[in-house]
Amino acid sequence: MSVDPAKDAAGRAAAALVEDGMRLGLGTGSTVDRFLVALAERGLDVAGVPTSRATEQRCAELGVRLLHPAEVAQLDLVVDGADELTSDLVLTKGGGGALLREKVVAAMGARFVVIATVDKLVPRLGDTFAVPVEVVPFALAPVRRELEQEGLEVRERTHADGASYRTDNGNAILDVRLDGGLEDPEQADVWLTMLPGVVTSGIFTDLATDALLGAADGRVETLSRPVR
Ligand code: 5RP
Numbered sequence: 001m002s003v004d005p006a007k008d009a010a011g012r013a014a015a016a017l018v019e020d021g022m023r024l025g026l027g028t029g030s031t032v033d034r035f036l037v038a039l040a041e042r043g044l045d046v047a048g049v050p051t052s053r054a055t056e057q058r059c060a061e062l063g064v065r066l067l068h069p070a071e072v073a074q075l076d077l078v079v080d081g082a083d084e085l086t087s088d089l090v091l092t093k094g095g096g097g098a099l100l101r102e103k104v105v106a107a108m109g110a111r112f113v114v115i116a117t118v119d120k121l122v123p124r125l126g127d128t129f130a131v132p133v134e135v136v137p138f139a140l141a142p143v144r145r146e147l148e149q150e151g152l153e154v155r156e157r158t159h160a161d162g163a164s165y166r167t168d169n170g171n172a173i174l175d176v177r178l179d180g181g182l183e184d185p186e187q188a189d190v191w192l193t194m195l196p197g198v199v200t201s202g203i204f205t206d207l208a209t210d211a212l213l214g215a216a217d218g219r220v221e222t223l224s225r226p227v228r
Helices: 005-015 030-042 053-062 099-107 137-149 185-194
Strands: 023-026 047-050 077-080 112-117 131-135 153-156 172-177 198-201 210-214 220-224
Touching: 005 030, 005 112, 005 210, 005 220, 023 030, 023 099, 030 053, 030 077, 030 112, 047 053, 077 099, 099 131, 099 198, 131 137, 131 185, 137 153, 137 172, 185 198
Parallel strands: 023 047, 023 077, 077 112, 112 210
Antiparallel strands: 131 172, 131 198, 153 172, 210 220
16 A cells, blocks of 8 residues: 555654653554654554554554553543644544544543644634534434525535445444534534534533644644643
């Protein structure tokens, strides 16, 4: 499999932040995969909470020790990807369907470092990427109606063969497109998650502390905000 140099640069920069003994949050996606490979190469004594079955499996292949959220009160460092981010470190996530566990793990982190390619930095969230919303299957139709009544374009996520997509938690995903993007991401997240049957949205506000943005030439741009 060919390695994307921009993802590799971001993943390696994040792996360089890891110290012996750290308890980690392990995100999901192709950029996180580069982080996991670089982390395994360092041979440190670390363990991490995975945010998906896919990450769990990849860690088993690479020999990265796993933890359950019940085993640790706070994580020293969470590393995860994003689908879009703004310069104030507000993100949309869930392209890989792992948004719920990703949000749980992000909230456990003393530090949450986002790794992405520079092209994911956008002036406004929702510009290029629909917002994923995780919904319990029983509530799919009412939630969908509610969103459509607000004039939003809603698509239920499916597999390539048209079969219903289900998350690792057994839920469905509605990808919601907001015309012109998200004016107020925090308000949109609160509104979405208040709808009965919605488990979480892919809008991550007030969670990320830093972002490492990789470019094709191997350079990495860092964005930071004060630690919570
Ligand atoms: C999965 C995610 C991923 O972090 C996001 O989709 C980015 O993935 P990639 O690094 O493959 O572009 O939110 O739910």
